[in-house]
Amino acid sequence: MFDRLNFPQPWLSLLLFVIWQFLSDGISGASVVLGLFLAWLIPQITQGFWPQRPAFIHPWRMPMYLTRVLMDIIVASVSVARLILSPRAPRPMFVCYPLELEHPLAISILASTISLTPGTVSADVSDDNKTLLIHALDAQSEQEVIDAIKTRYEKPLLEMFK
Amino acid sequence: MITIALHITLAMVMIAALLNVYRLIRGPDAPDRVLALDTLYINAIALIILLGITLGTRLYLESALLIAVMGFVGTVAMAKYLKRGSVIE
């Protein structure tokens, strides 16, 4: 029993603890105790869902990446709004995107980024984690979509993950 | 000033919710209906937040948080059901 009194994922535990403090009404003794308990319990229960430890090598680049994604989300929604309101029909396209990233967490971050940014939604990952199927709302050519994603999002992620 | 903006925004979100209901009824496929429900719960969150601003209380934020969590789980469960034919395997 006592050998389980550890925190297998300290960052996840810290995040859970901080979020619990925000959720409860002000920091009090009770919320700290319950927060500590949850920060211990939830990583223990969900440990089986993490096949590999996330391996960040440059975690401090994450805020920069998130800022860029946030800016792109705003630009993306303006362009999508313009397309929705304009009378011309969109030119949709399915694109097969060759992945360079290998880590599952990195791939899911890239897929989420793609879904939130200009005119693209990631639809599926192939079973061997090598190809990402993307649906583009309004694309000129396949190569253009692939190049844009490669330079803007996959390069920074490649630098962050090993 | 804020009151006028609030009323206009409320009207816009209401129209958005009606359009979602239109898609929900119209279909034509099951994923369309699930997508409409997904958008509908996000609009419901927006409505709750607007109501909170109108009444000047933050009590409703808890319910907005609950709707966000439950709505996401519901969408994923329905999509999983469409894909596999069962939710828990």
Next chain:
Amino acid sequence: MSEIAEYIIAALLLVGGFFTLVGAIGLARLPDFFTRLHGPTKATTVGVGAIMLASVLHFSVNHDGIGISEILITVFLFMTAPVSANILAKAAMHIGVKSMDDTRGKPWEQ
């Protein structure tokens, strides 16, 4: 409350309402399921995000403290929107929902 804050809050509210409406119009108007997926995932998420930001500003200017719950909801929505879009697209491809006639490229079968 200061004038400027009031203007910013009103503008944020209007922008949020506009994007929410545009997302719903996209959902109602676009021709096939995969194009409809784009409206809600982007426009609606941004719209609700703007409304949340207006709420945070409103309560932090009027009362004491900033609302962490709103920020948590917004972060949660931004994290879950791509996931639900992805799983819905997968389900649609599995069922074999028809895509628009002039869609280039093909969804694969797995």
